[in-house]
Amino acid sequence: MIALLTEKITADKLAPVFNLGPRSKLEEFDTVTRDQLFPENNELFSLFHETSAAKLLVATDFDGFDHIKSFSDMLQNMPNKRAKSICYVEDVTKVGRAHAFEIWRDQTVLFKQLIEQIIATGEFSDEQLSSCLIKPYANLVPLLLNLNEFNVEQAFKVLADEQSPTVSLVDAVNLDETTLFGNLDKLYKNSSYTSSVAQLIPGLLHQAHGGYIVIKIDEFINNSALWYQLKSVLRQGTLNWQSSNKTVQTELKPDPAPIDVKVILVGDRLAISQLAEGDREISSIASSFIDFSSEFNISEKNIANYIGYIKLLITDANLLPLSSCGLKRLLRLSSRWCEHNNYLSLNEAKLLTLLSYCHQIASTNTLDCIDSDTINTVLALQHEALNGHIRLSNEGIIEKQIILETHGKKIGQINGLSVLEIHGHPESFGEPVRITATGHLNGDGDISDVERKAELAGNIHAKSMMIIQGFFTHTFAKPLPLPISANLVFEQSYGEIDGDSAALAGTCALLSVLAHRPIAQNLAVTGAIDQFGTVLAVGGINEKLEGFLRICELNEQTDMGVLIPAANIINLNLSDKIIAAVNNGQLAIYPITHIDQAIELLMDIKAGNIDEDKSLYNVINQLAEENDKLDDDENSLVNKLKQLCSKIMGKQGSNN
Structure with a gap:
């Protein structure tokens, strides 16, 4: 037996061991929010937040991570900006005219009180009115003075009357033209259709005015018209009202709504490339691109941040804490999901499902924490429920049907x-x-x-x-x-x-x-x-x-x-x-x-080279040369037979 060229892997190299320092229990680590996992993205998002001209941000997405909460966490660390709302007031002296104004969202209650005061007394405080408005509107006061208790409900409307003092995120899902851009509804009354400001149904863009709206790119893949409409709104800064019933026309022609919104598109790289194929302008109109990695690299980042993130998930879901051995087992499992010992999975949906099952089993067994045995129990249950194909494979081996x-x-x-x-x-x-x-x-x-x-x-x-x-x-x-x-x-x-x-x-x-x-x-x-x-x-x-x-x-x-x-x-x-x-x-x-x-x-043979005696490559080369020699001998014999045949045929010809 020749000496081996390589040594066996020792058992200590077969599974990762994570260095947690002096700490070993989950409660010894500080809670870490999602945005803290991506500090490099925080800096770019801060720039996007502060730049008024920046309207579109594209972020890579991956399954199982709550990007809405991640962006919300980022916003909490940004300088506060006051939230805005859009208000419509109809000119009751002219048919079909309705004007749009912007007010501070946290002043919505005061603004409505002023409307009531104007209707009741005809008087108002200039100072209070100015404190509600984002900018002066010279024609607003005359419109308000024409309101009365009989027409105010039809002629005055605030599209988003939540009283949040700062900008927030709107999560846009299940989109169609109405949910995203709103709708000018029509009221059938006295055998005819009419519309008023009260029939203005705000879309998600109106609700996100002055703040952020997060949209999955998948929403646009099968409905590209929505994307082109949204792109037009971002460029123009206004949104024209449309009716879902386009066959019926009414006299109301409201002003286009002013739209000041920052859009965050999230999707995996395939979705981003599909959107880019349909609209090659996406790379030029996007203000920023942010990449969220689906895995946490412990060779580049402190593993304590990942453990703090696990603590966040457990705390928010009100689950039992992890024991020291349970924490190490979870880290090892998370690394296996990534197929790399320097990476840990950020698929919180998968993590939470596992931890929730562990919590249930631990609670049933009256345990005060989730240990490694509990995690192994859940993994064994999942494996048993999914190993039907493995059982069939085993049967094929045992029965010699598969050799x-x-x-x-x-x-x-x-x-x-x-x-x-x-x-x-x-x-x-x-x-x-x-x-x-x-x-x-x-x-x-x-x-x-x-x-x-x-x-x-x-x-x-x-x-x-x-x-x-x-x-x-x-x-x-x-x-x-x-x-x-x-x-x-x-x-x-x-x-x-x-x-x-x-x-x-x-x-x-x-x-x-x-x-x-x-x-x-x-x-x-x-x-x-x-x-x-x-x-x-x-x-x-x-x-x-x-x-x-x-x-x-x-x-x-x-x-x-x-x-x-x-x-x-x-x-x-x-x-x-x-x-x-x-x-x-x-x-x-x-x-x-x-x-x-x-x-x-x-x-059990040295590879060597074609010139090295008794090596594998030399054996093959020699066999090839012997084969060539046989071919040459055969060719030589064939040639001699051909020559002999030719001579015989030549003599027979001369005798004739």
Whole structure:
């Protein structure tokens, strides 16, 4: 047995350990609001808030995070701005005339009292009236003096009479033209339609006047007309009143409503790109772009902020606190959701669902906190409810309907690692796949991908097959191309295959065939490669490892091994079962950086090079040269036979 090129991963590298400093309990950390997680966004939003000309901000969105509360938290830290409202007063001396005025929202009650005073006495205080108005209106007083107790309800209306002293956010959802832009309603009375100021139905833009409105970009994807209308309002600063019943005309022609609103569009990058495709002006009219990352990077930010955020979620939802072990278990789980040990998930919907279930179980068991056992109980319940596909997979292995060999050695056969994703199923799971190769050193250099020819492979998989071809060209095309002909198959695979994580396994299977060197079946392989044999990181590494352990246990295998890209060590966040298997010597995990290391582990032979005696590449090269010599001998024999035949035919011709 030759010396190994790589060492096994020790158990302490199989799951992340988070340094919390001297603190360990949740109550020892300060509460952190959502906006504090993104200090860089606070600064840009502050600039957007202070710049009166800035009207549109685009922010990346992701599922599970409450962006409304995040922006609300940001606003609380900004210099206060007084909220405004729009008021309409109809000129009762002229048919169809209604004028718009702006008042301070916190003065709405005083303004209405002044209207009542004017109607009752005809007198008012100039000073009080001026304190209600945002700017002077010379024609307002005459309009007010014409009001009386009989017409005031029809001729006077404040569109947003909430008394909030400062600007706020309006969350715009389920939009249509009426909910966003309002409506001039019509009243059917005395066999005819009439309208008055009382029939002005404010939209969300009127309610957000002087403040902010947050809109999901998805609202515009299927109704682009709404976006173009909104863009026109932002440019003009006014909004004309429209009636939902356009076939009926009335005499009322109210002034366009002045609209001073800042719009925040939120959506994922796909939604933003779809909106940009429909309107290429979006990048030029947007005042700012803000990016909310869906993951918290603990290598760049203090982990205490994330724990403070968890404390906020628990406090707001009135849940039981986390114990020290419960906090560490939650951090580890949150990191696994991100598939990276330096990141923690900000999907608060997912976090709150888990913590709410834990709270219920802990309360039932009369616990005063949520510990790691409680979290594990919830995870086990969720797994049992979702593992129907895994049970079917296990049955296929036990009943030998699915062939996966984990004992002995085989030429041209290797266990790759895959992640299965079922449509409509919320979770993926790992499962080994048997990859086989056949071929010979007497061809035109073609490596045939059966999955691709059967139209069961995606574009990334097709690319990986071309990279394998490039690897063989780079390794053996010195001085002549390697004359191979080979087939590569993912056995018992009946759905579409995509991704490049099987490139390393497929290449090793082909090398095994060409060198007539068997591969150890108790080892499994995952990893992408480049044309020079460098092993590259892949996704789903934790599910792949756990899937291989599951299959090996079904096959009663105790000396298992897995080859993974060394770059994936930072992604390892494995179950306690895997960690125990590594500690007990049942499973060895080998991090590799080059295919040469995989060759040594899988085939017990040094990869070497084509000139290095008794190396794998040298064996293949020698076999290729012997094959070329046989071809030359055969060609020489054929030529001699042709020459002899020609001579015989020539003599027969001369005798005739």
